[in-house]
Amino acid sequence: MNTLTKGFVALCTAATLASSAFAQANLTAETSSPGNSPHASILHMAQIASGAGIANLQVQEGQTATNSVVNIAEGRTDIASVPLILAFLLEQGRGPFASQGENGAALAANLRALYPYNAGAYGLFALESEGIGSWAELKGKNVWNGPPRGAALVNARQAIYLAAGLKDGEDYTGHQANWGQLPTLLVDGSMDAFVVPMTFPSPRVTTMQAAGNVVMVSTPKDVFESDAYQKIFKAPGNVPIVVKWEDMGYGDGKGIRLISEDGVFRGMGTAFADMVNKDMPFDTAKALVAEYIAQIDALKAKTAYMPNVNVAVLDAEASGFCGVNPLKYHPGAVAAWEEAGYTVPDCAKE
Structure with missing residues (x-):
């Protein structure tokens, strides 16, 4: 092999290694x-990670979070949007993870x-034509309250x-279906009311407008401020x-009305995080989050509701950690986060 050929081979080898x-x-x-915000968050990450040359994300939409969290824990999926309560339930082997038993703690570890955010707050909304103006008026009604096994169902019932x-199955009839069926249910008249997380503004509420004017009902102020209600914010994954x-x-006179004693919506919010397995390489996780931080303004501009879901708010109480x-x-x-000047609560670090 002559000197020129050797040099060419060396150059190609170096290029391959660099690539x-x-x-x-x-x-x-x-x-x-x-x-909703979990969907917007993951799709934003897919876009910016690819654009920055960090990673190509193959995204599966319409997934149930109870399955996604196990997939992350077992290393079958690399990143997923998951409500924080599922980490707790998995660790305890409770609720949808009862079959995991003691294995749940190992998986949760x-x-x-x-990064954190929330998926909005649980509120009641229905078509004005249904005549529902309070939570008590759900008695005897057909209420869609989430997917069959997800954390959303637990929180909606709560x-x-x-x-x-009111209790599901005793005082009202709860109905469940996969999230992908919700847009049709919002307009087909089969349900009397819905209790699911709403962002602000909520695409779910505006979708319902195709069938008529919509009323939203806030949790009454005295109920929200009661000791019993405030206790739910001590539970994992719940934020005020x-x-x-x-x-x-929304704006006044545009077909959406809020029922609240003081013009303020109050509700139990669902804390989320985009989660990964602990074995994700340090450099990969750092690069993903660094690019996320750099693109926060772009994320908030993606939808009308993303500025209202506590993007980049790391405070323990507000984020549910x-x-x-x-x-x-x-x-x-x-x-x-720390290199970008944010404070990560010590209790949320390893």
């Missing part, structure tokens, strides 16, 4: 159906967070019980959401 060193990772991701003392009507993004919640941030994520 391999800086090749984008291929990652899998899971999220909910379109129309594999979960790490990249929100109704705390607001009006308080939004003035003028900040909700710490306390009995076992979820911690990935060390790479911690490094990215």
